[in-house]
Amino acid sequence: MSGGDTIFALSSGAGMAGVAVIRVSGSAAGPALKALTGRLPQARQAVIARLRDPARDELIDEALVLWMPGPGSFTGEDVAEFHVHGSPAVVAELLAVLGGMGGLRPAEAGEFSRRAFRNGRMDLVEAEGLGDLIQARTAAQKRQALEHMTGMASRDYERWREMLVGCLARVEASVDFSEEEDIAAGALAGVRERLIQLRNELVTALADSGRGRAIREGVKVVFAGAPNTGKSSLLNRIARREAAIVSAIAGTTRDVIEVPVDLGGIPVILTDTAGLRSGSADPIERIGIARAEAEIRGGDLTIWVTSPDIPAEEPPPGFDSDTVRVLNKSDLSQDSSRNRNESGDSQYYRASALTGEGIPALLAAIERKVRERFGRGEAPVAVRTRHIQALRRCVDCLNAAIDSPAEQIEVMAENLRAAAAELGRVTGRIDVEDLLDSIFRDFCIGK
Ligand SMILES: Nc1nc2c(ncn2[C@@H]2O[C@H](COP(=O)(O)OP(=O)(O)OP(=O)(O)O)[C@@H](O)[C@H]2O)c(=O)[nH]1
Numbered sequence: 001m002s003g004g005d006t007i008f009a010l011s012s013g014a015g016m017a018g019v020a021v022i023r024v025s026g027s028a029a030g031p032a033l034k035a036l037t038g039r040l041p042q043a044r045q046a047v048i049a050r051l052r053d054p055a056r057d058e059l060i061d062e063a064l065v066l067w068m069p070g071p072g073s074f075t076g077e078d079v080a081e082f083h084v085h086g087s088p089a090v091v092a093e094l095l096a097v098l099g100g101m102g103g104l105r106p107a108e109a110g111e112f113s114r115r116a117f118r119n120g121r122m123d124l125v126e127a128e129g130l131g132d133l134i135q136a137r138t139a140a141q142k143r144q145a146l147e148h149m150t151g152m153a154s155r156d157y158e159r160w161r162e163m164l165v166g167c168l169a170r171v172e173a174s175v176d177f178s179e180e181e182d183i184a185a186g187a188l189a190g191v192r193e194r195l196i197q198l199r200n201e202l203v204t205a206l207a208d209s210g211r212g213r214a215i216r217e218g219v220k221v222v223f224a225g226a227p228n229t230g231k232s233s234l235l236n237r238i239a240r241r242e243a244a245i246v247s248a249i250a251g252t253t254r255d256v257i258e259v260p261v262d263l264g265g266i267p268v269i270l271t272d273t274a275g276l277r278s279g280s281a282d283p284i285e286r287i288g289i290a291r292a293e294a295e296i297r298g299g300d301l302t303i304w305v306t307s308p309d310i311p312a313e314e315p316p317p318g319f320d321s322d323t324v325r326v327l328n329k330s331d332l333s334q335d336s337s338r339n340r341n342e343s344g345d346s347q348y349y350r351a352s353a354l355t356g357e358g359i360p361a362l363l364a365a366i367e368r369k370v371r372e373r374f375g376r377g378e379a380p381v382a383v384r385t386r387h388i389q390a391l392r393r394c395v396d397c398l399n400a401a402i403d404s405p406a407e408q409i410e411v412m413a414e415n416l417r418a419a420a421a422e423l424g425r426v427t428g429r430i431d432v433e434d435l436l437d438s439i440f441r442d443f444c445i446g447k
């Protein structure tokens, strides 16, 4: 397939294990396999073989070997796989022997996947999905990564791009036939409607992208409220460890403290913040408060903490209806009528970080909110900044095309070309110019 070096690497994790997998990819993979086992096994069948160092005629290990000739392999090149016993000694020896063979060298990070992309075995979004899948820690992360890896998002990008290219073809045709007004008008009919429909689809996808980012990076749940209400104590309870310092001194927490947890399969970052109060003379506390406010603005869900011994405050403006309100230290006030949150007492979850009372209900409420907002439906199409920025630029180009005056048809065409290029760059699979050429070749208007 490709004429480059043949690469090899330990594909399974480092350290002692039952089995370790060493993968070789490139034109020298077959000769290496033959040199080690004495023969080339049947393609795509697992066989047991003794691996010998051909230079010393020394047995390296007895292993399961696989021969997957290109182009139907992971990288699209010839691939050999050695499933050896996972001892550091066996692995080190096999890697050393492979390294001593002509034309073989250790792979760089991501090089197998890069070759798979280069050889058209997957596009960029699928490759990113594969990367995310390998790093997935929770069920929701796994599901999203798998959907991207198997091309579900790529299909949307491709469909959008095809719509665009179809519109562009019509616009180009109307330029070509601008002398013959009937044909020009016929070619343009419906283009603007289609572009508006496409633009709306992209805007919807962008609106959903926050969900994708949150699943990849963790849903940010921010504990906020006045000093000393017990934010840090509640966070420690829910995280089940003493992550944040707790003390009776108001203004204990200054820095933002993040504790990753898995809530029903969804990755959540519990975030503790400095107590909010105005007029603090302590410059460090003021910095902490500014950071807390930034976390609240950038967070996905706020837990507003109050307690009966601290004057009640309303959440600052900007809090959405999703904010979970907690009356902590419920052990101090058994009589709920004495709460100062008279207006909406029932909206408050009564809990005690000290006794544990109400904590399961609070945790369930947080989990429910997180699940409602982030745990439903198909994976969003845009999950990385790269995707989001490309979609935004594409929408800008589409808007410019939609708004372009009828007599400036070239302006519309130029914007559509730019919009198609933005989408093409996301998947990276198809050279946009090539595709446009082929579409225009086949586009025989007026014939
Ligand atoms: N009785 C009672 N005391 C609590 C409870 N939760 C926290 N406290 C106490 O309240 C005080 C403040 O707790 P923290 O968790 O540090 O409060 P905080 O809101 O993080 O405070 P800052 O970081 O200063 O904003 C400590 O003395 C805790 O032991 C509770 O449920 N019941």
Ligand SMILES: [Mg+2]
Pocket (backbone or CB within 6 Å): 231, 232, 233, 244, 245, 246, 252, 253, 272, 273, 274, 275
């Ligand atoms: Mg605190």
